[in-house]
Amino acid sequence: MNYYKTALEIYSRYGIDTEKAIRDTDEIPVSIHCWQGDDVYGFDGACAASGGIQATGNYPGRARNFEELTSDISFAFSLIPGKKRLNLHASYAVLNGENADRDEYRPEHFAPWAEFAKKEGIEGIDFNPTLFSHKNVKDGLTLSSPDEEIRAFWVRHCKACLKIAEYFADETGSPCLMNIWIPDGFKDVPADRLAPRLRLKKSLDEILAEPFDRKKVTVAVESKVFGIGVESYTVGNSEFYLNYAALNGICCLLDNGHYHPTEYVSDKIPSLLAFYDKVALHVTRGVRWDSDHVVLFEDELKEIAKEIVRNDAQKKVLVATDYFDASINRIAAWVIGARSVRKALLWAALQPYEEMRKMQDSARFTELMALNEETKTLPFGGVWEEYLSRAGVPAGDWYEKVGRYEKETLSLRK
Secondary structure, three states: OHHHHHHHHHHHOOOOOHHHHHHHHHHOOEEEEOHHHOOOOOOOOOOOOOOOOOOOOOOOOOOOOHHHHHHHHHHHHOOOOOOEEEEEEHHHOOOOOOOOOHHHOOHHHHHHHHHHHHHHOOOOEEEEOOOOOOOOOEOOEOOOOOOHHHHHHHHHHHHHHHHHHHHHHHHHOOOEEEEEOOOOEEOOOOOOOHHHHHHHHHHHHHHHOOOOOOOOEEEEEEOOOOOOOOOOEEOOOHHHHHHHHHHHOOEEEEEOOOOOOOOOHHHHHHHHHOOOOOEEEEEOEOOOOOOOEOOOOOHHHHHHHHHHHHOOOOOOEEEEEOOOOOOOOHHHHHHHHHHHHHHHHHHHHOOOHHHHHHHHHOOOHHHHHHHHHHHOOOOHHHHHHHHHHHHOOOOOOHHHHHHHHHHHOHHHOO
16 A cells, blocks of 8 residues: 555645545456467367467467367456456357357357356457458458359358447447457459458348347447468558548448558547447557567557547447467466556556647647656556556466366366
């Protein structure tokens, strides 16, 4: 308490209310991805991820089924503070031996997930059609395929996912974000850049024509600049999706690993907030490319959090994590990344924005730079530890619990 009392007093000199910062941060829901626990295998094919997605490493203890994955998620969530949602991919359908392909998925295939969320007190479930790691990804294309049978299959899959997303909203009492990402593109210079995008537009039009309750389901589209095997051209790029979302009243999702290395998603967030009621966000850490490294408490994450907090966009920006690392303990990866996101949100809530705005508007740029630098060494650790204590979450000794779980549970998976 002495550490926190000292931090409270120092922050108060800058007009910052640490109590309010803790309360506000705790209320921001973060949707935590399920696929960190099993290297994006899913349950419907038991095959490694494909379509530009790759989890590297072979650390022991990968979850292999619903029971193992939910056990790991439950344990990881116990070490992460704040309101939590669950971010789920369609490939995690619990089929129980039924021979149902992805275009035949029904809400009952996800009933165990809804029950798990309610049991764990998870605020809601977000959902993603899985348009990769499947035999019907033909020549690297799905919703933009020139093969009408292939294209129609994936349209049916996304329509089925709308019904499942609405089911999740009904079961949890919280709206579901349904995000569409496709791996479509070409390794080398294409002969036709327009036709695939027109086919993608047609597919999205058909998906959105399916009746669904927009108060319960928020549809988002996620762009990408390039990936493994699609280095020269992606069909669903940023310009395409920004225009499509604006014209059709849906949401854009920004993944901070899906742009050129010199682009910053932190700068894109306020640009979209000027036009969109909601902005979806996948938080990852790209190293040289969209490598989905574990999220760390680094500068760009802080800037992303600042744009959410200082624009009072905590309910407008839908925050989710998206990364996977099979080279380290998977539960530790979950905890480190999700705690880093929450840490950044708290750090952002402890900045003197009103004073900074006044300095910027009156062109007092030297003072602004000086104040920015001073805030970097304020005793943030004292507030963070107090927050963890109030949330009933361990502070620096959390990894000891992970070590025991690895010894008693993960190491038994052969």
